[in-house]
Amino acid sequence: MPRPNQTVLDFLAARRSRPAKTLTTPVPDAAALRPLLTIAARTPDHKKLEPWRFIVLEKPALQRLAERIPDRAAALGIAVEQAEKTVRQFADADLVVAVISRPVPNDAVPEIEQILSAGAACQNLLTAALAAGWGANWLTSWAAFDRPFLESGLGLAPNEFVAGFLHIGTETATPPERPRPDLDAITEWVRT
Known part of the structure; x- marks a missing residue:
């Protein structure tokens, strides 16, 4: 019988993201960030391809990106309210x-598996x-998927995209618990 790490299980059962605006x-x-990034990189990674990387954006870089948003939003016809958000x-x-x-091209590892690995890196970083x-x-937003914004703002190569923008800081308010999925409605048991 396995020996559970109850402290970790309790933490995961109560895990709750904090709204970025708080x-x-x-x-x-x-x-302090380096150990968190190390944990993020301990994600499932078939064939050790490292199909993800991290860009740490500090305040001046974030301000620079914010200043690029209105023009890109206007060019894309995005509503002013959404652009401001x-x-x-x-x-x-x-x-x-x-x-x-x-x-990366690899006959043994489908692209979707590599994309899911990047998502797992996001979850590991969030949890860490x-x-x-x-x-x-x-978070993401439309900006996470806009090629001109990604290439000029973050210097991404054509084969790269943002899996997530992970906001990290000191929380100012504990968010209330939100409704969680009905496990019975989303789980199918196959016994035969």
């Missing part, structure tokens, strides 16, 4: 880790930040 300074410095996502943040998915006592939230 995060503030202080944020983890490089020494995306501006705030970057301008109000103090630290964001962009997890970049970068699938929360376990370390920080507030954290995994």
Whole structure:
């Protein structure tokens, strides 16, 4: 019979992202962030392809990205309210880790598996930040999928995209619990 780590199970059962707009300074410095990134990189990675990488965005970089949003939003016909929300996502943040998915050609590892590995890196980083006592939230937005924004703002190569923008900081408010899925409605048991 396995021996459960009840502390970890209790943490995971109560895990709750913190809304990015409620995060503030202080944020983890490089020494505090490095162990979290190390945990994020301990994700399932068939054939050790490392089909993801991290870009740590500090306040000046986030401000620079925020300033690019209005023009890109206008060019794409995005509503002013939605554009402003995306501006705030970057301008109000103090630290964001962009997890970049970068699938590589490999006959043994389908692209979707590599993309899922990048998603697992996002989840590992989110969970590690929360376990370390920080507030954290995994976001995207239309900007995460806009090639001109990604290439000019983040320097991404054509085969790369943002799997997630992980906001990390000090939480200012504990969010209320939200409704969770009905496990019976989403689980099928196959016994034969």
